[in-house]
Amino acid sequence: MTTHLKRVETVRQGSADGRGMVLRLTTKTDVEIYVIAVPPDNDALTGPTWSYLFKEDALTLIDPGPTGSFHVLGEGIQCTGYKIKEIERIIITHGHADHDGSVAQLVDESGAELWAHDIYSHLLPFDPRDIQLRPTSSIKQEMARVVAAQGVMLPSSAARHSYLARRRRLEVNHPIQAMETSGSFTFFQLPGHSPDHICVTFDGLVFTGDHVLPEISPHPTMKTQYAPEVKQGMPARYHDENQSYGLARYLRSLKVIVELGEDVGVMPAHRLFNKNKLNFDSALRAEAIIQHHTERLGQILERIGNEPASLESVTRRTFEHRKLAGRNLFAALTEVVAHVEFLEDAGDLEVTEDGLLRRTGRDNYHRIVQEIAS
Ligand SMILES: [Zn+2]
Numbered sequence: 001m002t003t004h005l006k007r008v009e010t011v012r013q014g015s016a017d018g019r020g021m022v023l024r025l026t027t028k029t030d031v032e033i034y035v036i037a038v039p040p041d042n043d044a045l046t047g048p049t050w051s052y053l054f055k056e057d058a059l060t061l062i063d064p065g066p067t068g069s070f071h072v073l074g075e076g077i078q079c080t081g082y083k084i085k086e087i088e089r090i091i092i093t094h095g096h097a098d099h100d101g102s103v104a105q106l107v108d109e110s111g112a113e114l115w116a117h118d119i120y121s122h123l124l125p126f127d128p129r130d131i132q133l134r135p136t137s138s139i140k141q142e143m144a145r146v147v148a149a150q151g152v153m154l155p156s157s158a159a160r161h162s163y164l165a166r167r168r169r170l171e172v173n174h175p176i177q178a179m180e181t182s183g184s185f186t187f188f189q190l191p192g193h194s195p196d197h198i199c200v201t202f203d204g205l206v207f208t209g210d211h212v213l214p215e216i217s218p219h220p221t222m223k224t225q226y227a228p229e230v231k232q233g234m235p236a237r238y239h240d241e242n243q244s245y246g247l248a249r250y251l252r253s254l255k256v257i258v259e260l261g262e263d264v265g266v267m268p269a270h271r272l273f274n275k276n277k278l279n280f281d282s283a284l285r286a287e288a289i290i291q292h293h294t295e296r297l298g299q300i301l302e303r304i305g306n307e308p309a310s311l312e313s314v315t316r317r318t319f320e321h322r323k324l325a326g327r328n329l330f331a332a333l334t335e336v337v338a339h340v341e342f343l344e345d346a347g348d349l350e351v352t353e354d355g356l357l358r359r360t361g362r363d364n365y366h367r368i369v370q371e372i373a374s
Pocket residue numbers: 094096193194210
């Protein structure tokens with residue numbers, strides 16, 4: 001049980017990882033929050049997306065879930081006694097397919113207002129993958145080389161094309177601004193896991209999307225540089241990509257959650273229930289994630305050793321307990337690149353002309369994380 005809620009009840013039982021499950025949480029001020037597990041349409045290790053439905057001033061749903069799982073969301077909503085048509089507000093925590101995959105369908109069927117980070121609609125015309133993978137630095141060029149050599153390029157499926165096409169037609173009715181308060185909600189723009197991530201506090205809880213998760217460490221974005229067509233038409237306040245991407249940005253955003261303190265309970269978009277148990281954390285969970293990345297930075301420096309090492313070998317040494325191939329290898333590479341970029345900016349390593357990683361002998365990263373996180 002958790003001290004952040006008055007009651008937790010199971011409306012519908014599910015499997016060990018929560019598939020099929022519907023919960024009813026009662027907040028300290030007696031607001032009933034329904035939580036619906038919406039499973040992914042692939043074998044993603046993150047498990048189902050947990051979609052939250054409750055009545056504040058308007059009936060609100062946070063994160064409808066993955067593409068192709070709209071019917072599961074619909075069945076879940078039926079269990080709550082509400083109808084899809086009654087939903088008045090949809091909040092998207094960020095623009096990943098396991099969160100906004102079925103939003104177009106939900107908007108069509110409910111007529112609800114769509115709320116999302118102000119930058120979300122500016123990024124909608126583009127494929128987030130194209131933005132992230134532009135090889136605009138030596139390390140990202142090296143990553144592109146490894147990806148091509150290993151043939152781990154992600155498939156460009158028809159389902160993904162239609163997801164992106166549906167997204168492009170979305171209209172955000174309420175672009176969420178930094179530190180915006182609306183009724184009992186306070187919104188925070190917290191990029192890092194994605195450029196358009198928001199978290200929202202309500203009644204002693206914080207809905208964290210993928211920014212803060214129990215059990216697992218969310219993936220940080222790599223630094224990026226927008227192509228001219230992305231920057232065109234985007235407000236100047238978003239032109240500095242370091243304010244929206246990269247590990248340093250992610251750590252700064254984690255710090256905001258840490259500051260909410262242990263009295264605030266985390267309502268995550270994944271792993272709320274897993275291995276037959278509920279995972280209720282306080283906002284201090286964000287501290288453990290900062291710690292995880294600090295350790296990983298040290299680990300990567302260690303894995304490089306005294307001689308220049310290739311990105312691929314450092315990645316394989318960092319994840320030596322896993323068999324890296326295909327999508328796994330791709331995820332591991334992007335994770336290592338995000339940390340390499342941080343270490344490069346810290347002055348702890350250099351990327352040589354041949355794309356190798358070489359330590360400089362300095363260990364500034366620790367102090368820099370401290371400066372960001374304390
Ligand atoms: Zn995500």
